[in-house]
Amino acid sequence: MMNKFQPLVWIVLTVFIVILVVPSILVASFSNNTKQNIVSSSKQNSVTSIDNNESKNDKNSPEPSMEVSVYRTNTKEIENIPLEEYVVGVVASEMPVTFELEALKAQSLAARTFLVKQMLSNSKINLPDGTDITDNIQYHQVYKNKKELANEWGEDYKSNISKIQKAVNATKGQILTYDEKPIDASFFSASNGYTENSEDYWGNKTPYLKSVESPWDIESPKFQYQTTIQVSRFEELLGxxxxxxxxxxMVISKSKGNRIKLFEINDKKYSGKTIRDKLKLNSSDFKFKREGSKVVITTKGNGHGVGMSQYGANGLAQEGKNYKDIVNYYYQDVTISSVEPFINKMYVKK
Structure with missing residues (x-):
């Protein structure tokens, strides 16, 4: 038989349980929701961080702003030009726009590297105050601005500049390095069938500037070139x-690149480079023949022959090689690197 107090006891117990259990359920629910919010927020932050990193590595993201001060030889003025725009002006001036796109890419990589090495150099020879580089082909690189190119190309300007810009953009922010330093990215028009060891022409041995075969250069209109000079002028220039x-x-010795290293005329000896410079020849692979009051001079190749041959680069591109293949053929054991680590150093130099 149920005690009359039992219902009251059950009521009290029930109320007591409700008081204890319900707050615990609410707290647990709130805690779980909070944890979910924190996890959700953390995931969002993580995604944002990854997106930012991808943005930094995006090739289309803007490169560090850097201006180049170019001394214009003809006007004797200084033009301040964004780095990549300068490269466009060099590639358009130094290599025929009709060349293959991969050859133009290789040229843009060489031109940008040449600039960076020049800007980091302590040498200011033939460099007016307040400038980084000149447009003088004898000392630096040829450069033309877009207005000059438009005048030169006329109705072809739009298609030509678009092609050059595409080549430069493909290598944007890239330079060639050896031992983590920008290389001397020397280049020239066409060889005599071989490039030249740096030490055979300039006297300084550079590990990445070695003689290689370059048979494609025969396509150059100046692969074999003939000119004449008056005997009196020939004698005057060479003394x-x-x-x-x-x-x-008489040829005393030749280089590995089949150019003249040492030449003798009437017991007087000259380096092939000296004769080329004094007579302003296309190449140091030359032959002389006297015909009456004139000297007939025959040369093979067009340029100093050290580094990348432009006609060779175009020949490789026509065979299906890309710009990386091209630069690694003409510059041995080099690395394609980012220009960014050198930007601050260039600012300090400026």
């Missing part, structure tokens, strides 16, 4: 007196 022999001088 000698010729006899009446048809054949002039």
């Amino acid at each position: 000698i007196k010729l006899n009446n022999d048809v054949n002039i001088g």
Whole structure:
């Protein structure tokens, strides 16, 4: 038989349980929701961080702003130009726009590297105050601005500049390095069939500037070139007196690149480079022949021959090689690197 107090006891117990259990359920629910919110927020922050990193590595993201001060030889003025715009002006001026796109990419990589090395150099020879580089082909790189190119190309300007811009954009922010330093990215028009060891032409041995075969250069209109000079002028420039022999001088030694290292005329010896410079020849692979009051000069190749041959680059591109293949053929054991680590150093130099 149920005690009359039992219902009251059950009511009290029920109320007591409700008081204890319900707050615990609410707290647990709130805690779980809070944890979910924190996890959700953390995931969102993580995604944002990844997106930011991808943005930094995006090739289309803007490169660090850097201006180049170019001394214009003809106007004797200084033009301040964004780095990549400068590269466009060099590639358009130094390599025929009709060349393959991959060859133009290789040229843009060489031009940008040449600039960076120049800007980091302590040498200011032939460099006016307040400038980074000149447009003088003898010392630096040829450069033309877009207005000059428009005048030169006329109705073809739009298509030509678009092609050059595409090549430069493909290598944007890239330079060539050796031992983590920008290389001397020397280039020239066409070889005599071989490029030249740096030490055979300039005297300084550079590990990445070695002689290689370059058979594609035969396509150059100046692969073999003939010109004449008056005997009197020939004698004046070289400081000698010729006899009446048809054949002039004798080759003492040749380089690995088949250019003349040492040449003798009437017991006087000259380096091939000296004769090329004094007579303003296309190449140091030359032959002389006297015809009456004139000297007939035959040369093979067009340029100093050290580094990348432009006609060779185009030939490789026509065979399906890309710009990386091209630069690694003409510059041995080099690395394609980002220009960013050198930007601050260039600012300090400026």
